Amino acid sequence: MKIGLIDVDGHRWPNLCLMKLSAYHKARGDQVEWHDGRRRYDLVYMSRVFTDSYSRDYSGRIRADCIVRGGTGYGLDNKLPYEVEHTFPDYGLYPQFAGTAYGFLSRGCPRGCGFCIVAEKEGRSAVAVADLSEFWAGEKEIKLLDANILACPDWERLLKQLADSSAYVDFTQGLDIRLVTPEKVEALNRVRTKMLHFAWDNPEDDLIPYFKRFSELTDIKDSRRRRVYVLTNYGSTHEQDLYRIYTLRDLGYDPYVMIYEKPTAPPVTRRLQQWVNNKWFFRAVRDFDDFDPVGCGRQKGAVENED
Numbered sequence: 555m556k557i558g559l560i561d562v563d564g565h566r567w568p569n570l571c572l573m574k575l576s577a578y579h580k581a582r583g584d585q586v587e588w589h590d591g592r593r594r595y596d597l598v599y600m601s602r603v604f605t606d607s608y609s610r611d612y613s614g615r616i617r618a619d620c621i622v623r624g625g626t627g628y629g630l631d632n633k634l635p636y637e638v639e640h641t642f643p644d645y646g647l648y649p650q651f652a653g654t655a656y657g658f659l660s661r662g663c664p665r666g667c668g669f670c671i672v673a674e675k676e677g678r679s680a681v682a683v684a685d686l687s688e689f690w691a692g693e694k695e696i697k698l699l700d701a702n703i704l705a706c707p708d709w710e711r712l713l714k715q716l717a718d719s720s721a722y723v724d725f726t727q728g729l730d731i732r733l734v735t736p737e738k739v740e741a742l743n744r745v746r747t748k749m750l751h752f753a754w755d756n757p758e759d760d761l762i763p764y765f766k767r768f769s770e771l772t773d774i775k776d777s778r779r780r781r782v783y784v785l786t787n788y789g790s791t792h793e794q795d796l797y798r799i800y801t802l803r804d805l806g807y808d809p810y811v812m813i814y815e816k817p818t819a820p821p822v823t824r825r826l827q828q829w830v831n832n833k834w835f836f837r838a839v840r841d842f843d844d845f846d847p848v849g850c851g852r853q854k855g856a857v858e859n860e861d
Contacts (some may be wrong), residue, residue, distance in 0.1 A: 555596040558589035562602035573643035591615040602627030672701040685700035686715040704733040717744040728753045731764040739771040743809040749828030755785040757794035788814040
């Protein structure tokens, strides 16, 4: 068979489903390539992670006997067959990301946050679904896609696999600060990381005691390696956004503003993101009310020119 692949979201991040489909079909002797609108295929796979709010659907010409559309951008009821899901990914599809492994050790999350599709798609319980060997073969870096690995009953075994790999691990979706215990932090201390990610999404949640506890237990003391996603434009006021940002900075963490449905966000929230996420601005200007994007940009340029 001649197989064509379409990464609807673009090639800015590897599409794990397409990598597994590619490997599966190549193992069967099929010819697999990125879709070319000038050619005809027996089967074309279209994979889309994001919805219309973040990416547009593919509108190019497709000549194929069969077209299969999958991914959360097309709905939550489509899943890879078991044998494909557990196929080692074809990393050759994305040579620009060579040296990095991508995959899930667990699926699901007990939180059920309204802005997140994980609970509906994967379930309200975090369960182990794979061993590291299913998607890692000695790469120097691992991008772990798990929604809430600390909620998984097998967290100790899974974190040990990551530690034993000696690869740098990026917990891309963040770790649940509410599930921090001395045993879990001890296990995390053995994992090589450039940065840990947490989240403070709901301003009504008092997470300060948890952040303080983690600071006491962790070996990572540099605030630049302790990043916390701060969700904005999802039921929070500007004052609540500022409170979380200032509090995290005072606690020795590095806040990072995430905007829910950014096209609908007010200008002050966009400016807040510009201030916080540009770390030169954030460290140079301590108070958001003093932040002038134009003036700070000129000052930054002058400093860089001097360097």
